[in-house]
Amino acid sequence: MTGTSKRSSLIGRNLLAGAEPDVAGDAGHEDHPPRVGFFTDTSVCIGCKACEVACKEWNAVPEDGLDFTGMSFDNTQGLGASTWRHVAFIEQNKPLGRAETGIDHGDVDVLALAAQGSGTPVGEAAITPTSPAPPSDGGQHGLRWLMSSDVCKHCTHAACLDVCPTGALFRTEFGTVVVQDDVCNGCGYCVPACPYGVIDVRPEDGGAHKCTLCYDRLGAGQEPACAKACPTESIQFGPLDELRERAAARVEELHRIGVEDARLYGHDPEDGVGGDGAFFLLLDEPEVYGLPPDPVVTTRDLPSMWRHAGAAALTLLGGVAAVFAAQAGASGRPTGRRRR
């Protein structure tokens, strides 16, 4: 999506669910830049947590506790008011999708490739993800160590924003969802509204906090701190349309080399939140990573709820009116029966 000033009318559309091609435009941003987001390719994540630290450094998010969890190398535990990037570690005794490696590339001129500079084009990448070890003598089968950096999804339909009574949460011109600290009163309505459990209130300052996709940096044409730091480009930042194309090619490539488990999560504009601004390539079911399998924007049914509530109110009103009308009629024009 490129910048657009021509917007379709807001009237008669469900703005809380379903397809939403111009999320920034519909939030009143004229001449806005293309919608941006994150594509987190977990198949190349090395679990270094640079994203977590870079995020905290840039956004001055406070350190939030020294808890040794025993959950593999994950001592962060989950997203929250003071954790805007969270790397999950999943140890699996699961032999699957062993990639075909050592692909013959004798005809590839590696120096010429190198001369192109950094970054192998996705189409040419044969990179293989976290793969299992061969079975050992003891019959123990391959071990996988999945790592995945989670973040606010910047939903197309963001319930946190829809329920915010103060206007602290807003949709930016980049299509992202951001809390304004100076507006937020800490009411916490947004907290249960989020289908992913991302946003939370920080007890120390009473405000709700979450990833801003580095809104301030975007305004200056800079990429978010986490994506900039990521050593292996597991976190990729860019226009959402491009990221979706790139991700589709990547999944296709992984399937081609035998990693059948590779799948995208949060990329589909038709899903329960209208597609995520931050979506993922996973190597297992979303639940394995602690992600809801089928998230739905909690305000999806709001219009029909309002309709039903409205209808109910009207019905009630009608009933009441009818009663009054009937009473009025009775007092003004006594029925014969009553008279009887």
Add this chain to the structure above:
Amino acid sequence: MGVRTWIQDWPVYRQLTGSDPLGRGAATTSATTREQRPRTVTADRVVKSVCPYCAVGCAQNVYVKDDRVVQIEGDPDSPVSRGRLCPKGSASLQLTTGESRRHEVLYRRPYGTDWERLDLDTALDMVVERVIRTRREGWQWEKDGVGVNRSLGIASLGGATLDNEENYLIKKLWTGLGVIQVENQARVCHSSTVAGLGTSFGRGGATTFLQDLQNADCIVIEGSNFAEAHPVGFQWVMEAKARGAKVIHVDPRFSRTSALADLYVPIRAGTDIAFLGGIINHVLTGGHDFRDYVLEYTNAATLVGEEFEDTEDLAGIFSGLDPETGHYDISTWAYRGAEVQAPQGAPDELYEERTRGASVSTAAYSESHGSGGAPASARVPADRTLRHPRCVYQILKRHFSRYTPEMVERTCGIPRDTFLEVCRALVENSGPDRTSEFVYAVGWTQHTVGAQYIRTASILQLLLGNIGRPGGGIQALRGHASIQGSSDIPTLFNVLPGYIPMPHAHAHEDLDTFIEAIKTEKGFWGEMRSYVVSLLKAYFGDAAHAGNDYCFGHLPRLTGSHSTYHTVKEMLDGVCKGYFLMGENPAVGSANTKMQRLGMANLDWLVVRDFSLIESATWWRDGPEIETGELRIEDIATEVFFFPAAAHTEKSGSFTNTNRMLQWHFAAKEPDGEARSDLWFMYHLGRRIKERLKDSTDPMDRAVQDLAWSYPTEGPLDEPSAEAVLAEINGRDAKGGPLSAYTQLKDDGSTSCGCWIYCGVYADGVNQAARRTPHTEQDWIAAEWAWAWPANRRILYNRASADPHGRPWSERKALVWWDEERQRWTGHDIPDFIPDRAPSYRPPEDAQGPDALSGVDPFIMQADGKGWLYAPAGLVDGPMPTHYEPQDSPVRNPLYPEQQRNPVREVIPHEHNAFHPSGGEPGSEVFPYMITTYRLTEHFTAGGMSRWTPYLAELQPEFFCEVSPELAGERRLEHTGWATLISARGVIEARVLVTERMSPIRAGGRTVHQIGLPYHWGPNGYTRGDAANELSAIALDPNVHIQEVKALSADIRPGRRPRGPQLTALLEDYRRRAGITPRTGTEVRG
């Protein structure tokens, strides 16, 4: 604000009148939101810097606003890091500006119970007074009748986290003062690398550079937790994978590196020589070697003398072993008909007939091969058919014949199929069209056979023809920002800048005899006199002239080993009384931390320079010995000075990264409070000492009086100019102009040069290390980014990327080649060869030095121009590697049951340095498990730069041990519960992480459980825990005195450790049950 504006700014007004009727976007933004701008944009200036953690050398941009550093992030222009940073690099803002840093000088008086404040000036004067006094009291003019002019009263430790310029001043000042016990982290991390690579190829640095990993067809990562310890460098492994390369990780633990590998190979800790030896055997017996390469570029054809006997002949030892002294007479390993110049690995000793003594072989001479191989005759008989039974090729074949796949399985616990898969991958991906690369780190270096680990990989890579070629080589990953630099410009006892050996004590030795002893007849080491004289000119300036041997007599002399571990012994013996710690934390990071602390408790005074109050600064008040009651604060006489150090953002200087690349970082601001750079500290310390001694007539002060110590200072703090120091390191011609290459150095005193291999870094008076041409504007070599030694070459020995006729082995792997038309070597990289030496050139018989190199001698620093499959000199524990068990191992050596350990390993017997019964000896069952120590991504070395940093501490908040479910079951260890770990040296506790990533291994006829211990913790800091090194012993590689901490036996039991005297009682109980005596584990044979 007018009412009108106020109303128009009201969100409801905007919602009703604007384009956002639903009030979910544009209408609701506050003024603050609309006006916010990132501090990367509002900064006053952006200063170019380099990350201070590991040695990948990621470039940083430091953003400064109102003289405060407000943001640090990656510089996208860097060809190495491409703008990326790991969690530590990302936390460097908190490291440098956080609250945990100290900014005031602290003082603990003798027997004092608390810190006191001292002002910087007074404290520095007190240190000056103590240095002068202690040096004088400990002065030795002679030892055993020969001149040594030195003082053993003072020692200095640290430098790998400092700038090259700082290391230069440290070594220079101490050398001028006659202090020889100068050491740094390089000793305990990668000293065996220098010996292993140096004797194999002629230089002790990694043979390639990180970006070249992308060109590899197969990458074997072994002895390295690459993805965790060097995450940003790991991007190049991912790049190679993206191009289809096979990535293999061999490690006792399934780590984050294994998770990204195509093949993970679990191995029993301490058996890598057996594994690599197995591959060598596979290559040799299958005829898979790259024959043309091997024949022309290695010493495969050279004949070895008749005196040499192999481990196959002598049941696990080589010829020449003296079972009494535990030393080899290495002259028995010489080439046929050639008198090896270095009978004991220290050619400087040649002039004395006392070379059989222990002092010589213990002097870590091998490390002087950092830039220049071991001396050996260049002209020896050879058999180019490789069939002669005494040729190196046949000797090698026989030596490794025992390393069969079955033996590998029995020794390493690696299934045959897996082993053969690795063999196949390497063989298939080596040859004219393909290259494979090995990557290692301290998993290989920190063993009693550390140098031989690296030798094994070197032999294999030479046989496969992978050295000097793109995508090939051996990548040594170093772990401190400038640990390569602190080896090159050494704060090491045994070498002078550029790997010139420190002179040994001899009667009547002068400069000429010293040079004669250490130079080689062939190659660039033949120009030794120019390098030494130029260094002496840099050290002593005008005072050095031909008439006084260029002050060669001023240099203090060695007598044996003065390594950091031997210095600890000197402290315990009361010889060493004053100690400087320059950014190193031995109370956590060195082996046997108790010995370290007890040594410090026996000092008169201790100076600690660091960011925070590390364990090495506070052991006298809260160390483990205080807790157990072994020491009492009131009894400790040591005076302690704490000087806060400046961060990398607060000083200018250069770091040398893991691939010999010098990168300049600029000061972004002045340090706060009393924090100062180490350049400031050393310069002003030296200035004040010289001032005090300027009128002295005592001959012992002559050297320091003559020391050239004039550097311009700048700024309000009188900071010496780091660039002026760099210019001195680079060297000057007779007119004072900058030199541009070491080939310009003269031996007549007309040139000066502080480090000959760094000559050229200030060519044309331009700071070449500060060059920052973006990688996007140059080719993949990126030669315009910073400057690498030697001569800005990025892949060493790259003459070998072309065939003997000078043509690339294949178009796909072309790097440099001979341009027939221009009669010059040319290509992508700067040729590591004499630029106009034709491939067909053969030197005349009497040629010397570089003139003696033929057109097919790619290893120009080697005495014979060849890569060494067999090392007739240079190492003291064997011309070829042999698998021996670690010092403490529950397994009997499956390869040579007659010889359990490296017979010439070095042990320092002491009541607190007891060893375990091993390999089925009675008592060995008391310590049945193997421990291996390692790094985590989230922390750094001994913790001084990470445990105090909240953003890092929260990611790995507690010291833990990794154990398999099987071991947890066997010892009833509970996940997230506590475990107590015990060795004969100490008792520690750790939280338990039960994980299938650790798996028991079947080896040596038994099941071996392995325990992983990250070594970052200590009792101080924001996250605290016991130190893994409480368990480790001082058992050393005899070549370079590196400690064995990557494989040691221990016991583990559930629950927390006892406190107080009960802890020593438990330790005593274990020692008694194991039947440990002072002799246990110290045998030479058996």
